[in-house]
Amino acid sequence: MFIIHSQIIRFFQKAITITTSSTESQCQLPSLPSTSMGLLITFGQLLFLQNMLTGLNVYMCYVYGFYATSQAHTLSFGFQQDPAWWHLDDVFVVADDENQQLLINGCFEMGNLTGWNYSDNGGCIAGWSIVENIVNNAHSGTYYYFAGCSGKPDYLSQTFVTTPGQLYVISFWLENAGGTPSLANITIS
Numbered sequence: 001m002f003i004i005h006s007q008i009i010r011f012f013q014k015a016i017t018i019t020t021s022s023t024e025s026q027c028q029l030p031s032l033p034s035t036s037m038g039l040l041i042t043f044g045q046l047l048f049l050q051n052m053l054t055g056l057n058v059y060m061c062y063v064y065g066f067y068a069t070s071q072a073h074t075l076s077f078g079f080q081q082d083p084a085w086w087h088l089d090d091v092f093v094v095a096d097d098e099n100q101q102l103l104i105n106g107c108f109e110m111g112n113l114t115g116w117n118y119s120d121n122g123g124c125i126a127g128w129s130i131v132e133n134i135v136n137n138a139h140s141g142t143y144y145y146f147a148g149c150s151g152k153p154d155y156l157s158q159t160f161v162t163t164p165g166q167l168y169v170i171s172f173w174l175e176n177a178g179g180t181p182s183l184a185n186i187t188i189s
Contacts (some may be wrong), residue, residue: 005178011043012022025132030138036170044188045186046062046187049176050181051180057176057177059174060173062175063171064169065169066166067167070162070164071163071164072159072161074157074189075091076156076189077157077184078185079153080181080182081147081177081182081183082180082181084148084177085147085149086184088172088174089141090139090140090173091103091172092169092172094168096166102160107156108131108144108145109142109143112131116157117155117157118154129145129154131145137175148179154174
């Protein structure tokens, strides 16, 4: 299922392979957006979900376009799920005119958080937010990010190089195991 906000993006019907680092296996982006886009984001909040009670235990794809305003940008994910957890997988940032993945370990296939900055602000029990490889829990590949922090959100972020004025596409797959209170806050800065 694809969630398209404000009719931001139209999709090609074919899947493509995104080039990744040689140390991680290849992931597939289900569709690369065409260059015909509507409203775009320059920075700020991409997605804010709170106390979701629908679409549970199903990965959903979120896709956004943005124009770079500096030579580097940071993609950040904040999660809190007190009774359950979130699963994040297949995070991509690509230039609109290329299919080169700009993130390190965006699919978590290195089996760890290499390339990502993690922070829990002292509110997460060790082992509750990790990269896991439980059978059938990844959207694709073997590994995914398991966000199970309760009480306070934990954060995952990565900074990547951009060219000011260039159009970029951000996509990721997110699954909510349900319950309240819960929070997912995804930003670009």
